[in-house]
Amino acid sequence: MDADVEKGAADVSDDRPAAQADPLGAIAPDASPDAQDSGTGIMALSLPYQVVLAVALAVAGVFACVHLAMVFLHVAPSNTLTKRHGQAVDDWVYPEFEQNWKLFAPNPLQQNISVEVRAELAAPDGALRTTGWIDLTAQDTEAIRHNPMPSHAQQNELRRAVDFYLHSHSDDERPEGLRGHLSEEYMRRIAMHRLDALPVLRGPDGRALAGDVRRVQLRAVTRPVAAPRWSSEETDTAPSYRDLPWWRVTEADRPAGAHRSGTEAAR
Amino acid sequence: MTTPTPPQPSPAPRPSPAPLSGPTPQPSRTAAREPFDRRLARAVQTVTGRSLGPYQTAIVRIGFSLTWLLFLLRELPYRHELYGPDSPWSWEMARRLIADNRSFSVLMWSDGRLWFELVYGLAVLSAVLLLVGWRTRAVSVVFMVGVLSLQNRSVFVGDGGDNVLHLAAIYLVLTRCSQVWSLDARRAAREARAAQAGGPPRVDRTGPLLWTVLGGLLLATTWFSEVSGEWWLPVLLWVLWLGNALWWLVCRFAPGEPRTLLDALAHLGHNAALLVIMAEVCLIYATAGWYKVQGSRWQDGTALFYPLHLDYFTPWPALSGLLAASGIMVMLVTYGTVIVQVAFPFTLFHRKVKNVLLVAMMLEHAGIAVLLGLPVFSLAMISADAVFLPTAFLAGLGAWVVRGRDRLLRRAPAGTLPEQRRTGEEHGPRTLVG
Numbered sequence: 001m002d003a004d005v006e007k008g009a010a011d012v013s014d015d016r017p018a019a020q021a022d023p024l025g026a027i028a029p030d031a032s033p034d035a036q037d038s039g040t041g042i043m044a045l046s047l048p049y050q051v052v053l054a055v056a057l058a059v060a061g062v063f064a065c066v067h068l069a070m071v072f073l074h075v076a077p078s079n080t081l082t083k084r085h086g087q088a089v090d091d092w093v094y095p096e097f098e099q100n101w102k103l104f105a106p107n108p109l110q111q112n113i114s115v116e117v118r119a120e121l122a123a124p125d126g127a128l129r130t131t132g133w134i135d136l137t138a139q140d141t142e143a144i145r146h147n148p149m150p151s152h153a154q155q156n157e158l159r160r161a162v163d164f165y166l167h168s169h170s171d172d173e174r175p176e177g178l179r180g181h182l183s184e185e186y187m188r189r190i191a192m193h194r195l196d197a198l199p200v201l202r203g204p205d206g207r208a209l210a211g212d213v214r215r216v217q218l219r220a221v222t223r224p225v226a227a228p229r230w231s232s233e234e235t236d237t238a239p240s241y242r243d244l245p246w247w248r249v250t251e252a253d254r255p256a257g258a259h260r261s262g263t264e265a266a267r
Numbered sequence: 268m269t270t271p272t273p274p275q276p277s278p279a280p281r282p283s284p285a286p287l288s289g290p291t292p293q294p295s296r297t298a299a300r301e302p303f304d305r306r307l308a309r310a311v312q313t314v315t316g317r318s319l320g321p322y323q324t325a326i327v328r329i330g331f332s333l334t335w336l337l338f339l340l341r342e343l344p345y346r347h348e349l350y351g352p353d354s355p356w357s358w359e360m361a362r363r364l365i366a367d368n369r370s371f372s373v374l375m376w377s378d379g380r381l382w383f384e385l386v387y388g389l390a391v392l393s394a395v396l397l398l399v400g401w402r403t404r405a406v407s408v409v410f411m412v413g414v415l416s417l418q419n420r421s422v423f424v425g426d427g428g429d430n431v432l433h434l435a436a437i438y439l440v441l442t443r444c445s446q447v448w449s450l451d452a453r454r455a456a457r458e459a460r461a462a463q464a465g466g467p468p469r470v471d472r473t474g475p476l477l478w479t480v481l482g483g484l485l486l487a488t489t490w491f492s493e494v495s496g497e498w499w500l501p502v503l504l505w506v507l508w509l510g511n512a513l514w515w516l517v518c519r520f521a522p523g524e525p526r527t528l529l530d531a532l533a534h535l536g537h538n539a540a541l542l543v544i545m546a547e548v549c550l551i552y553a554t555a556g557w558y559k560v561q562g563s564r565w566q567d568g569t570a571l572f573y574p575l576h577l578d579y580f581t582p583w584p585a586l587s588g589l590l591a592a593s594g595i596m597v598m599l600v601t602y603g604t605v606i607v608q609v610a611f612p613f614t615l616f617h618r619k620v621k622n623v624l625l626v627a628m629m630l631e632h633a634g635i636a637v638l639l640g641l642p643v644f645s646l647a648m649i650s651a652d653a654v655f656l657p658t659a660f661l662a663g664l665g666a667w668v669v670r671g672r673d674r675l676l677r678r679a680p681a682g683t684l685p686e687q688r689r690t691g692e693e694h695g696p697r698t699l700v701g
Binding site for chain 2: 039040041042043044045046049052053054056057060061063064067068071072075076094095096097098099100101102103104105106107108109110112114137140141144145146147148149150151152153155156157159160161164178179182185186189190192193225226227228229230231252255256
C-alpha cells in the first residue's frame with residue numbers, strides 16, 4: 001500500500017526539479033519559518049508520535065484503497081463482486097461519488113431525439129382549442145448553432161430530461177417509482193416553461209395564452225442519423241414517434257408568475 | 268533575469284533525501300539494490316515528510332476553479348432557470364429527490380430567492396479566491412460546498428464536466444494545493460523573509476476571522492443535516508474546522524513535535540488525496556476506453572461520424588460536416604481515441620509515452636470544446652489531465668507566464684516584484700550558506 005502511494009506520487013513529480021522541490025520549505029502556505037530548521041515527516045518524530053503517525057498512515061492508506069476499489073466497482077460492468085456486494089458499493093458511492101464515464105460508449109448516440117409539445121387551451125369563454133405540435137428541441141438547436149459556449153439550459157436541460165423520462169418509464173408510459181413521477185412533473189414543467197416564453201402562444205391582442213393551457217401532450221421524435229456516404233450501410237432515417245399521454249396542467253406545473261402573465265401582457 | 272521557481276533544496280539536511288523511485292532509470296536501480304525495509308522506511312518518510320506534486324496540485328486547483336468560474340459567469344443569465352427558484356426542476360422536486368438520495372445542498376436550507384442569490388454569489392467568490400489561492404485551505408471547503416450545492420440542486424442539467432468537477436472539488440479539500448502559484452505561497456514567503464530578518468511575527472487577524480465565520484456556517488450545516496447531505500459530510504467539515512484550530516494552537520504554543528506531527532498528517536492527507544485524484548483520472552479513461560472497445564461503431568471506425576451529426580453537439584455544422592466528410596479521417600480519430608484512452612493508464616509507467624499521450628488527450632479535448640460545443644466539459648477534463656503534467660514543464664510554464672507578465676508591466680517597480688523572483692532572491696544566499 002505504501003509502495004502504491006509512493007509510486008503514484010512518483011509519477012506526478014517524475015522530473016529532476018521535483019526531486020529537489022521542497023514544497024514545505026519557505027513556500028508552503030501554512031509553514032512558518034521555524035519549520036525549515038526542524039525536520040519533517042516520520043523521521044523527525046520520537047517514538048510515541050511515530051506510532052500515532054503510523055496508525056494514521058495505515059488508516060489513510062486503507063481508506064484510499066477502499067475508496068478506489070469502491071469507485072472501480074461502481075464504474076466496472078456488473079460482475080461477481082457487484083452482484084454479491086452491490087449494495088455496499090452503492091452505499092459508499094452514492095450520492096456524492098456517483099460517476100459515469102461511458103462517454104459516447106459503447107456506441108455513440110446515433111439518432112437525434114426531439115421533444116414536441118401540443119397544448120389544449122381553454123379560452124376565458126370556455127372554448128377549447130388545440131395547438132399544433134411545437135418542436136421544443138428545435139429551440140435548443142437554434143440556440144446552440146454558432147454558439148461557442150452553449151448554456152446548460154440549452155444543451156442539457158431538455159436533452160437530459162427526456163432521457164431521464166425514458167429511463168424511468170415502462171414502454172406503456174407507466175412511471176417507475178419516485179423518479180418516474182418526478183420526471184413526468186419535470187417534463188411538464190419544462191414544457192410549460194417553454195410555452196410561456198413562446199411568441200406563437202399569444203393571442204391576436206398580444207395576450208400570452210400560456211395561462212389558458214389546460215392539458216399538454218408531449219412526444220419524442222427519433223430521427224436516426226443517416227449512415228455516412230462512404231459506407232455501404234442502409235439506414236432507415238424515417239422518424240419514429242413515441243406519444244406520451246395527455247397530462248392535465250396543475251398550478252404547480254406553471255412557471256412562477258405565469259398565471260399573472262395574462263393580465264400583465266394585456267396592459 | 269527572473270529565475271523560474273524550481274524551489275531550492277531545503278537548507279536543513281534531510282534525514283534521507285528521499286529520491287523518487289519511478290520512471291527515471293537511475294534511482295530505480297539504486298532502489299532495487301536497497302533492502303526492502305530501507306525502501307519502505309523511505310517511502311513512509313516521503314509520504315509523511317512532503318506534500319508531493321506541488322505544481323500538479325496547483326495547476327489542478329487553478330484549472331478547476333477557472334472552469335467553475337467561467338461556467339458560473341456564463342450561466343449568470345440562466346442561473347434562475349438552472350438552479351434557482353424559476354427552475355423547471357422546482358425546489359420542491361429537488362427536496363423530494365434529495366430526501367431520497369441524501370445528497371448535499373445548502374440550497375435546500377431555504378427556497379428563498381435571496382438565499383439562492385447569496386449562494387450563487389458565494390460560489391463565484393470562492394472560485395475567484397481558489398483561483399488566486401487566497402486562504403486555500405478554508406476557501407477550498409467553501410468551493411466544494413458551492414459546487415455540491417448548485418449541482419445537487421439540479422442534478423439533471425449536468426454533464427460529464429460537472430461530474431468530474433464535483434469529484435475534484437471534494438478531493439481538492441484534502442490537498443495542499445496552494446504550495447505554489449498562490450497568494451498563500453506569497454504570504455508565506457513574505458512571512459518567512461520577515462522572520463529571517465528578525466522582525467516580530469505579523470499578527471494574522473484574517474485567519475481567525477475566517478475561521479469564526481465558517482464556524483457559523485458549520486453550525487448551520489449541522490443544524491440542517493437532517494434536510495440534506497449524508498452524515499459524513501458534516502463530520503468531515505467538523506474535522507477540518509477543528510483541525511485548523513488545532514494547527515493554529517499548536518503553531519503558537521507547541522511548535523515542536525506536535526507541530527511536526529500535524530504537518531506530517533497534512534502531508535499524508537494531501538498525498539492520499541493526490542493518489543486518489545490520479546487514480547480517478549485513470550478510471551475515467553479506462554472506463555471511457557474499455558466500454559468503447561465493445562461498441563460496434565468504434566470497431567468499424569465510424570463512431571466519430573455520429574456525434575458530428577447530432578443537433579445538440581454541432582454548433583458549427585459546416586466544420587463538423589467537413590471533418591465527417593472524410594471516412595479515413597473519421598476512422599483515424601475514432602481508432603486514435605480508443606487507443607489513447609485504453610492505453611493511458613498503462614503509459615504512466617513510462618514517462619515519455621505518458622507525456623505524448625497526455626498531449627494527445629489535451630488536444631482532443633480542445634477539439635471537442637470547439638467541435639462539439641463543450642468548452643466547460645473540455646476544460647474540466649484538461650484540468651484533470653493536468654495532474655499528470657511533468658514538473659519541469661509546469662515550472663517552465665510558470666516562469667514563462669511570469670516573464671510574460673514582467674514584459675507587459677515593464678515599469679513594475681521593485682516593490683511589486685513577482686513572487687517567483689522574490690523566492691529566488693530569498694533563497695539564493697541561503698543556499699550558499701547552507
